[in-house]
Amino acid sequence: MIPSEVTDPTHGESEIAPPPPPTDSEHPETSYVLRVNGIDRAVSSAWIGESLLYVLRERLGLAGAKDGCSQGECGACSVQVDGRLVAACLVPAATAAGCEIRTVEGLGTEEEPSDVQRALSSCAVQCGFCLPGMAMTVHDLLEGNHQPTELQTRQALCGNLCRCSGYRGVLDAVRTVIDERAERAEHIERAARTAAEPPRIPQQSGPSEGDA
Known part of the structure; x- marks a missing residue:
């Protein structure tokens, strides 16, 4: 008997078996929760192959990370996952x-941007498309190295491509952040030393000869 046929035992007639119901195995869906910038964000009925960049931009509305090449070559979509730049x-x-994800939106707020964001916003750029990725790279660099040299900064930024403005303004902005943080740390340390010093008691003079 042909495998696609079934026989009715009552009538002895054969008929074509109905095809199996369609499946969506080629594009399986899944649901999960992403912790982005300290907030749990639910993602429902998503294709299991969607990239983190796509989900951040199209599903969660976080458009700071840019889609420059889709091949991991330009750095425009840089984010941190569990403290690692990816x-x-x-x-x-x-x-x-289940990972901690930080995007450029999580570095500061509109009312109070981070020092890295403020410094980079003052750069003379043409389109600014690459700046969010550079902000994440600079933030990641300064988390692990508080006083990077210009060479170290250049090496960190070598994966962030800028096609129109160049890197001089970005390097100057990084230097500004380094100097500001060093000055702020010195001020805090000086204030802490002052607070730790015992209060000074005014010195009293001894009795004069006329008082004897």
């Missing part, structure tokens, strides 16, 4: 569930 376009979003 190209979001290469990370399957579902694999980042």
